[in-house]
Amino acid sequence: MSTPSITDEVRTALAENRPVVALESTILSHGLPPGRNREVAARLEDVVRKAGAVPATIAVLGGVPKVGLTDAELDFVCDPANDLVKLSRRDLGAAYALGRHGATTVASTSAIASQAGVGVFATGGLGGVHRGARETWDVSADLDVLATTPILVVCSGVKSILDIAATLELLETRSVPVLGYRTDSFPAFYRRESGHTVPWRVDEPAQAAAVVAAHFGQVPGTSGVLLANPIPAEFEMDLDLHDRLLREGLEKTRDVHGKDVTPALLEHFHTASGGVSLDANEALVLSNAALAAEVAVELAK
Structure with missing residues (x-):
């Protein structure tokens, strides 16, 4: 088993039972344009620190899983010239053995974070069941990893290109608790509401932490917990614009499959x-990082 390389700051925080929040690296290497990605990387770590937790951005560099990145390593991850591979959990063994550089998705970040002892993870959106999955079997590995990994994932629901109803059904089947943060509606990434309800609502970080502690401490099984935090209202995308971009995106990605779908969709939305x-x-993602840190602080009490 490849043991993660953990920075001294993160290792000390874990040893002292202080709050730590995992952050993925795919958003930096594949989700945001050069320059802006490095700014966001710094801002993400800053909002986690301001909320009282220690950030642990995760990536695979030279075949070594890294939990916590130095400034130089963040520069490396954010430089498009380094062409980091997008790594899901299934790709980790190959990346380790072949000494590759890779950015971690929700699935691989969750796996590495949990292995290192980090129990809270903030990201943008969870992967899910793709439209037409009855024919293609295109279902994100994020769901199975969340169903088998004891970690809290804080996100803004799933992107509207996915089959949200089927995604929620699969989460229910896999016994993953879904909590809405100050909302009764499951969010759809750029939109605050998807039209689907959440089974449980929490209104304060302490409430979320209490549910997480009870789930991990008292309920048999290995599943994680999903905390769905809607995009801040002032940044919600206009419905007409969103629906137009979605229609165009679905058309453009009709022949795209697997892990290439999300980058292609995001590229269309961005351009x-x-x-x-x-x-x-x-x-x-900044809002999710702040909330994750607040919940991590409560869990550490």
Whole structure:
């Protein structure tokens, strides 16, 4: 088993039972344009620290899983010239053995974070069941990893290109608790509401922490917990713009499958929205990082 390389700051925080929040690296290498990605990387770590927790951005560098990145390593991850591979959990063994550089998705970040002892993870959106999955079997590995990994994932729901109803059904089947943060509606990434309800609502970080502690401490099984936090209202994408971009995106990605779908969709949203989707993406992931840190602080008490 490849043991993660953990920074001294993160290792000390874990040893002292202080709050730590895992952050993924795919959003930096594949989700945001050069320059802006490095700014967001710094802002993500800053909002986690301001909320009282220690950030642990995760990536695979030279075949070594890293939990916590130095400034130089963040520079490396954010430099498009380094062409990091997008790594899901299934790809980790190959990346380790072949000494590759890779950015971690929700699935691989969750796996590495949990292995290192980090129990809270903030991201933008969870992967899910793709439209047409009855024929293609295209279902994100994020769901199975969340069903088998004891970690809290804080996100803004799933992207509207996915089959949200089927995604929620699969989460129920896999016994993953879904909590809405100050909402009764499951969010759809750029939109605050998807039209689907959440089974449980929490209104304060302490409430979320209490549910997480009870789930991990008293309920048999290995599943994680999903905390769905809607995009801040002032950054929610206009419905007409969103629906137009979605229609266009679905058409453009009709022949795209697997892990290439999300980058292709995001690229269309970013280029066709005049920067609106970039602002939204940044705002929601920063909001999720702050909330994750607040919940981690409560869990550490």
